[in-house]
Amino acid sequence: MKILIVDDSRVMRQIVLRTLRQAGFGNHAFVEASDGAEALDKVMTERPDLVLSDWNMPHKTGIELLGDLRGTGNQVPFGFVTSEGSPEMRQTAEAAGAMFLIAKPFTPESFESALAGVLG
Amino acid sequence: MTRVAAPDEALVHAAIEQVWGSMLFSAAEPWPAGVAPEFETGLQAQIELRGDWNGRLVLTCDSGVAAQIAIAMLGVDPDEALPEDDVHDAVGEVLNIVGGSVKGALGGVLALGLPGVSETSASPASDECLVVAWRGAPVFVQVVPDAA
Numbered sequence: 001m002k003i004l005i006v007d008d009s010r011v012m013r014q015i016v017l018r019t020l021r022q023a024g025f026g027n028h029a030f031v032e033a034s035d036g037a038e039a040l041d042k043v044m045t046e047r048p049d050l051v052l053s054d055w056n057m058p059h060k061t062g063i064e065l066l067g068d069l070r071g072t073g074n075q076v077p078f079g080f081v082t083s084e085g086s087p088e089m090r091q092t093a094e095a096a097g098a099m100f101l102i103a104k105p106f107t108p109e110s111f112e113s114a115l116a117g118v119l120g
Numbered sequence: 121m122t123r124v125a126a127p128d129e130a131l132v133h134a135a136i137e138q139v140w141g142s143m144l145f146s147a148a149e150p151w152p153a154g155v156a157p158e159f160e161t162g163l164q165a166q167i168e169l170r171g172d173w174n175g176r177l178v179l180t181c182d183s184g185v186a187a188q189i190a191i192a193m194l195g196v197d198p199d200e201a202l203p204e205d206d207v208h209d210a211v212g213e214v215l216n217i218v219g220g221s222v223k224g225a226l227g228g229v230l231a232l233g234l235p236g237v238s239e240t241s242a243s244p245a246s247d248e249c250l251v252v253a254w255r256g257a258p259v260f261v262q263v264v265p266d267a268a
Contacts, residue, residue, distance in 0.1 A: 008234070009216075011209040014194055015143070056216075056232060083220025084232060104217045105142035 001119060002029040004048035006039040006065070007081070008057040012104075016052060016081055023108040025119055036060025040068055043076060050118055052102075055082035055089070063096055070097045077118050081106065123172035124228040127263050129250050132177070135221035136252055136261060139214055144192045144254075151251035157258030162186060163208065164240040165215040172228030175265035179215045180244045185257045186211050208237040218261070 007013045013032050031046050033039035037060040053062040066078050078098050085103025093101045100114040140148035162182040190202050190210035212235035223230050244260040251258050
């Protein structure tokens with residue numbers, strides 16, 4: 001499977017990737033995007049099986065990205081990895097069609113429990 | 121209009137402890153009392169909170185400390201020289217995560233901005249900062265409310 005990691009921080013994309021490997025998902029293919037606008041293009045060209053996206057990014061936020069995807073009928077599984085994990089944000093994410101929200105700082109266990117049902 | 125109390129030191133320290141422990145794999149020890157924390161030049165990260173409380177969080181540390189934080193976050197060889205962009209990115213992301221935790225703990229309606237990082241030679245006013253130790257060097261975190 002192919003996973004698209006979206007974050008405006010290159011360091012954080014590397015940490016997400018390392019944590020996914022630590023959580024046992026290292027056998028998947030990974031692609032990256034540095035904001036929501038680039039991610040929208042990558043979803044069309046790379047056709048990932050899962051999108052892991054930051055929320056707060058320049059140009060296009062994660063929630064705008066998700067809205068654009070669902071607005072065009074794209075149902076790619078989508079989860080947030082973000083520094084904010086309030087109940088309100090979780091509700092907003094779920095209502096927009098996200099499968100989960102992993103709050104930073106995270107651990108490999110956070111990814112294991114969130115992704116087990118998606119990636120197996 | 122401010123409708124929630126400013127983040128206090130205990131709240132900010134709890135957020136820092138969480139980030140230090142899970143992203144930097146180190147305890148956030150308080151700076152020892154009676155020892156003046158020294159600072160010459162380094163990096164300063166800032167992030168704004170807007171809404172029911174308005175102000176910003178500011179994190180300042182020595183350049184060498186910033187590089188070590190980036191190395192710890194990325195889990196690379198301690199002797200590796202990281203690109204400057206990655207060091208700025210790492211320090212900004214540390215403050216971003218601290219800001220996210222603080223925002224969640226404050227409650228109310230708040231929006232977190234994007235972190236900005238710049239070089240500085242202005243020494244932080246340590247009596248206005250929460251100072252934690254990173255491998256024996258100070259990291260200064262300040263809560264700065266907007267001017268009334």
